[in-house]
Amino acid sequence: MTQNRKNNLRLAGMAALFLACFFGSFLLGRYPIHPWTLIKVLLSRIFPVTPDWSSQVETVLFQVRLPRVIMAALIGAGLSCAGASYQGIFQNPMVSPDVLGASSGAGFGAALGLFIGLGYRGVSLSAFACGMAAVMAVIVISSRVRTNPTLNLVLSGMMISSLFTAAVSFLKLVADPSNTLPVITYWLMGSLASIRPRDVSFAAPWIIAGMIPVLALRWQLNVLTLGEEEARCIGVNTKRIRVIIILCATLITAAAVSVSGLIGWVGLVIPHFARILVGNDYRKMMPASLLLGGSFLLIVDNFARLLTTSEIPIGILTAFVGAPFFLYLILREGNRV
Amino acid sequence: MRNSKKWLALIIASAMAVGTAGCAGKAKETEAVTNSAETTASEATVASEASKKEATEEDGQKAGESAEAQSGMRTITDSAGREVQIPVEIHKVAPSGPLAQIVLYTISPDKLGGLASDFSEEAKQYIDEKYWGLPKFGQFYGKNANLNMEALIAEAPDVIIDIGEAKKSVKEDMDALQEQLNIPVIFVEATLPTMAEAYELLGEITGETEQAAKLAEYCTTELTKAEEIKSSLTDDQKKSVYFGVGNNGLHTNARGSIHADVIEWIGAINAADVEAVSKGTGSEVSFEQVLLWDPDFIILDSQELYDQVTADAMWKELTAVSEGRVYKIPTAPYNFMANPPSVNRLIGIQWLGQLVYPEQYTEDIKEKAKEFFELFYHIDVTEEQLEEILKNS
Numbered sequence: 197m198t199q200n201r202k203n204n205l206r207l208a209g210m211a212a213l214f215l216a217c218f219f220g221s222f223l224l225g226r227y228p229i230h231p232w233t234l235i236k237v238l239l240s241r242i243f244p245v246t247p248d249w250s251s252q253v254e255t256v257l258f259q260v261r262l263p264r265v266i267m268a269a270l271i272g273a274g275l276s277c278a279g280a281s282y283q284g285i286f287q288n289p290m291v292s293p294d295v296l297g298a299s300s301g302a303g304f305g306a307a308l309g310l311f312i313g314l315g316y317r318g319v320s321l322s323a324f325a326c327g328m329a330a331v332m333a334v335i336v337i338s339s340r341v342r343t344n345p346t347l348n349l350v351l352s353g354m355m356i357s358s359l360f361t362a363a364v365s366f367l368k369l370v371a372d373p374s375n376t377l378p379v380i381t382y383w384l385m386g387s388l389a390s391i392r393p394r395d396v397s398f399a400a401p402w403i404i405a406g407m408i409p410v411l412a413l414r415w416q417l418n419v420l421t422l423g424e425e426e427a428r429c430i431g432v433n434t435k436r437i438r439v440i441i442i443l444c445a446t447l448i449t450a451a452a453v454s455v456s457g458l459i460g461w462v463g464l465v466i467p468h469f470a471r472i473l474v475g476n477d478y479r480k481m482m483p484a485s486l487l488l489g490g491s492f493l494l495i496v497d498n499f500a501r502l503l504t505t506s507e508i509p510i511g512i513l514t515a516f517v518g519a520p521f522f523l524y525l526i527l528r529e530g531n532r533v
Numbered sequence: 534m535r536n537s538k539k540w541l542a543l544i545i546a547s548a549m550a551v552g553t554a555g556c557a558g559k560a561k562e563t564e565a566v567t568n569s570a571e572t573t574a575s576e577a578t579v580a581s582e583a584s585k586k587e588a589t590e591e592d593g594q595k596a597g598e599s600a601e602a603q604s605g606m607r608t609i610t611d612s613a614g615r616e617v618q619i620p621v622e623i624h625k626v627a628p629s630g631p632l633a634q635i636v637l638y639t640i641s642p643d644k645l646g647g648l649a650s651d652f653s654e655e656a657k658q659y660i661d662e663k664y665w666g667l668p669k670f671g672q673f674y675g676k677n678a679n680l681n682m683e684a685l686i687a688e689a690p691d692v693i694i695d696i697g698e699a700k701k702s703v704k705e706d707m708d709a710l711q712e713q714l715n716i717p718v719i720f721v722e723a724t725l726p727t728m729a730e731a732y733e734l735l736g737e738i739t740g741e742t743e744q745a746a747k748l749a750e751y752c753t754t755e756l757t758k759a760e761e762i763k764s765s766l767t768d769d770q771k772k773s774v775y776f777g778v779g780n781n782g783l784h785t786n787a788r789g790s791i792h793a794d795v796i797e798w799i800g801a802i803n804a805a806d807v808e809a810v811s812k813g814t815g816s817e818v819s820f821e822q823v824l825l826w827d828p829d830f831i832i833l834d835s836q837e838l839y840d841q842v843t844a845d846a847m848w849k850e851l852t853a854v855s856e857g858r859v860y861k862i863p864t865a866p867y868n869f870m871a872n873p874p875s876v877n878r879l880i881g882i883q884w885l886g887q888l889v890y891p892e893q894y895t896e897d898i899k900e901k902a903k904e905f906f907e908l909f910y911h912i913d914v915t916e917e918q919l920e921e922i923l924k925n926s
Contacts, residue, residue, distance in 0.1 A: 226821040227821035256820075256821050256824065259820075260819070313837070316780065319780075369679075372653075375835065375872070379784070387817060389783055501819050504807065505807040506807040506808070506816040506818045506822075509817070
């Protein structure tokens, strides 16, 4: 009982942290905006305030910063949600959202789009479609095998993944080294620098649509972790739940990757943070993953845009910032036990 | 044509990607990083190289002349200080990369024994059809290091020429290649300030001394002119230029990148001043940062990018965009600014110069371009072609 209360308190703390990160990020940026101006600009959307700021300020806030902050929060939350789901389904803590090929499929889709010169929207669409297609292929292939469904899913996921990765390498090989190749390379490193309102309207609905069923099925996820037989005894249709969760997690991953490029690490490690903080119960752990993931990516993205004059690809930073912190946590937890 | 080629590539990609693709990607990325570091190193050695060359060249010549009669060979000292035996008569040269390809093409297209990379569809309009089908060897250095040695040997060029900046390992690399292929390999250093010397040396190697001298003279004249204008500019005349690349204009060739050299050559300032960490080609920046820089001029490296930036309400916040000082860099047959950073930058200086400093660069860009194309690319461009090349520029 006390443990439960403690966890609820921790969840509330995470929610507060998330809100602080969200609004804090809104204040930060290369373009200096005074907090008071910021408040006035925001108020001017609701109340009639005579603008005493330049139109640049509004452009920065609503066209550049707001979409970026929203996307960072959503992608962080989405990827950790997807990671936690996959880890639950496969009962394997080493699993990350790319396990079934969603990321490498999306990466290939984007590289292909950039290679044949599709426009901005085309690249996102192509990334999204290929990410979904990769996972569909994995599901279809593994459903042909009767024995050990989980293992076969993972194995065929790895194969499809490496196939797409190789295809990306081939595209990089034949791409024009003076313009197409750097674009592909940068895209694969992951970045939120070019997020615009159109990206939010493109990806946000998918990410949210994927999160809702996962959150609703948290209890069933708990049961799944007990094992196939036990879950069936309790009366849970394991096969259906598994497919639904995989589809949702894939939807989230593909949508996130299609606008941000590959951002590794978040989906693998944030669920572990959540587990350390609130325990293994998915009813608590899933919301905790969402909040922590969102906060984490917001913070890292602030580094990505503020640390240097040019942008640092966020995919690089997530690992640089996150991995040492995670190691520290492992050591600390290990010593305590 | 271009599309069908791409689709073919895609089909091959899906069918047989697994085997071939592995290591190429890595090599490209590391190369991009090392590029900028080498710029400074090589510039510092220019002076000493030049004096050394003069000294050794004479010795080499004397020794070579006596031997020539018997063996049909002569000795050339290249920019790396290596003494290389090459045939007296050179009929066929092979470039080691796209940069060498352009420079050799400007001297003597007929002696070009093969290509490092195919001419782009756009470039083909300005390049005689007979050179399109030359065998392709790939390149020795660089982002696409994929030199096909067997194809090179099969073509049996008299000499292989590498042109560009001196990498630290250039001596070893050239020696190793020469030993492996058993074909003389010569390195010619060519940055903008050493371009004239490079042409003289290349003239000596290929025997096309007359054309080489003409080109060398052009380089010297134009570069001296640019330098004079640059030193005559006062600080308050300095304009800033933002060089947008990539698919959304938020990648830039920042200050210090060899690809953005031209901006500094005309005496303007590269607006993108980023930390050393991310110097180089295509650093990514945020739009907030571009707003802060608020450049006087914006140049973009493709028509798509130009259309995108000029139509976008967000970019209109920049003075350069709202006042219409956005330009597309001419890209035919080669990009005027860089890619590869070769002689194409000579006309780039004229082009950007007359945009940013019209009072100093008074010559008509069309006439300048016509002259340049005739001299370097051996073609007489029509008025329509010029219009096309300089569209939105």
